[in-house]
Amino acid sequence: MVSFKYLSALASAAPALAAFGVTTSGNNLVVDSGNSNGFSVTVSKSDCSINSIKFRGAEYQYKSQTSHIASGLGSSNVQSTVLDNKYIKITCTTKSGDFDLTHYYVVQNGQSMVYMATDTKSQPAIGELRYITRLDRSQLPNEIPFGEASNTSGGSAVEGSDVFNVNGQTRSKFYSSQRFIDNDVWCFQSSAKDVHACMVTHASRSYEKSSGGPFFRDINSNNNGDFSALTFYMNSGHAKTEEFRQGFHGPYALSFSRSGVPKAQDIDMSFFKDLSIPNYTADSSRGRVSGTATGVQSGFQGVVHWFNKDFQYWAYTSSNGAFTSPFMVPGTYTQVLYQGELKVASKSVSVSAGSTASSSVAADSDITTGKHTSVFRIGDWDGQPKGFLNAANQLRMHPSDKRMASWGPLTYTVGSSSAGDFPMAIFKAVNNPVTIKFNLPSAISTQATLRIGTTLAFASGRPQVTVGSFKKAFDAPVKIDSRGVTRGAYRGFGEVYDALIPAGTLKAGTNTITIEVISGSSGADFLSPNFIFDAVELFH
Template structure:
């Protein structure tokens, strides 16, 4: 009898002794794979390649869910890895896959229909992305939650952009349209069958990812050949900060018959028992508490902490109070947002086992400023502007979009939807603003707050025929934005000083144009996204 068979029998005996009932919990070896049985009431049995770490089979309640030609794996598959398996405390099975720069863990807990995962890296993967992808059978799991068919690209007739935006039944669809802000992330799932079998990903925290609370990335995609379920941890999709190394996770792939789990009930504290490289238990962490002030009424306050190794966030209560998640010790930049618009920055140091108390106060508009008019709100989003209610789930060229213009907005009479959420250099430039002033204000400032720029796009204004200076180039983000349903970038704010005499009593006209050092056809060319536009004097 082989060593693995003896280990398997030992696992079964330990399980039997511990629970007092029969359980199939355990593992064995067959055909170059580790076969792992979670011993759950709704049976979950999966196989992991001993040479590559790919999951080659996933059977839930006796139904095979794994797409055959490709595995479920980290990145696009490790190719080769040193793969080992251990039984821990009689109730956990841990698979460890090791390469020169990455260690990937797959863990089952006895009786739980879930695969718990974690990935430790010392270098960004050569493919440029750190992601976990489950490739599953579309005839068993055709549907996507929570956003439905917007990211189902099966049956496409053509592409709109590159190889990742498709046309299906006259509608644009893309895997990018399945995204959700990290701060809002709960379960994202694929599901189907008569008993609505669900396979879901839960991410209790993204402390080693990059991008902050408002970052969003691909979650699901029924691509036709396979239905894909993702956990993106590092990617170049509208990347705004360096990648973080260390332990990513734990994260969880859950299997259920009909219900959708919630990240709020996910417990990964048992990872402290498993010898996971980089895992820091709550007992070795600290918290930050305090009160945030200065957030406008009706907007959400968000506090964000980050340093080169970790990131955390929390929403404030109605009275401004907040308490951070358990954080790794260290010194952090601390930011207060009004929804997504940064209004304060400070620093704080977190100590293991300690609770630091610190308050943070922000402001958007100094008290000595007199606003003549404002279009939109300072919330870090294109809230209320034309097509802002659609772009997260479809391409700007989609026929369901309202016409982009060029548009004219009349201050005091036009609805907010007459102002475009994005300024495309080749599509709707310029946007014209008309307004009346009771008297000439002298020198004034036109503030244009943006959320994201692509291909160097930034505003240049013409005021009653006077051409303002070219705005400085934005910080480059090497990724498409609005055409992938993204709007979060560096949030450049441009102040254009309008000399005295240029604004007059009566009717005035401001044109805002998109300029850049680049060119491009239609929506693929340079563009920026609006947050708010304000004319004020000091």
């Protein structure tokens, strides 16, 4: 039951209301929720696409294209069922050379919302596993929460067919992304700010069959000049780090409201247990994990992540490290603790239906718990480029954007420079190398380690370190076949490179370290081989 209130229309402006129910009109099913504001959706009986969304008498569906899974199912067996005069369930079954899935639409009596779920047997052969709602941009032009960052209307291409220049600013649909762990509501808003159309998810449950973990991010919204697109991505190849999962994706929902942006926690989707939907697992058939996380350094948020080949879940830790998982499908899981986004511990835990497993976890990564003498550290060990030059802008604009600071090449001087003077990324054709200068009161007579933490690499970019006559080049990282930093991504496999500097190399007085990106590949400008920094530390 939705607990946030939908505003009633003024009597003088109220739309004509239809009774709750589903009717056939030509080759379409017209579903009316009986909502006081007037809400109906029309679903094609031939391909499961939505071709009309009406709210308060206005049409919000984009006229030239429909709303659907992937790039459209082509054909589907579409059936409707009314359950206890409470729910209308539309079941779309598709089995072809391109798709093997069942998609569900559910409308609840009295609400202005379409609940959805997508049960896949395999990854779509064409398109991506997403639901895209195409809305009339003249009715709903404004994106929430990130505003114009992903409004590409009227733009000229900067990179590929997905990054554009609009009035001197770079914009992309990719710049609408949020981390899955935080991604629960995103919307389009009318110019008068009195109507909101929003995608709503539960930020762990809705993603349990997706891939990538709590910090993965994907496209949410895009006013592209033709229509306003609200998308829920379940699986894609955008900076993909994990094999796709198949099965019951969701539930998720498309909400229309006159009372502002809804809160995900106010929307209860547990009624899916009453809909006789195969492969939906109710909370009563699930278990949980609770415990305490220790060893996360002060000032960093702890995150616990559970995953196996079939499911994934996550939860934040409280200020004292306590955590409780979402309801999880029974099975054995890898349990990972993160400091920010940096993996600092891992163990196994088994989950049983109807019970809560106790599984506390302590950080044991050498990166954060190792005993050594630090000469300097640039940045924080948190699995993110946070605090580095241009990191604050990278999620919402292209590296070439005029709002970015100069990328360099730059020199960082220990003791006088700040983290904001160190580039978040190093590009082979732009700012190669980065130079670090520092003073030592005396030579280091033992072996020293220069540890370079990275978060994402492109085109096999990895570091090469030079300290005086010492030089160390590293092997290529695991390749991610996707653009990253230019599309607002910073998270990949998080390779950490340790350059072991021989005793006596670091002298008393001024020392210089250069870090350059190397690769057998090439590319122009910001599509040249590159990697993103997490932190750089010299210790012995």
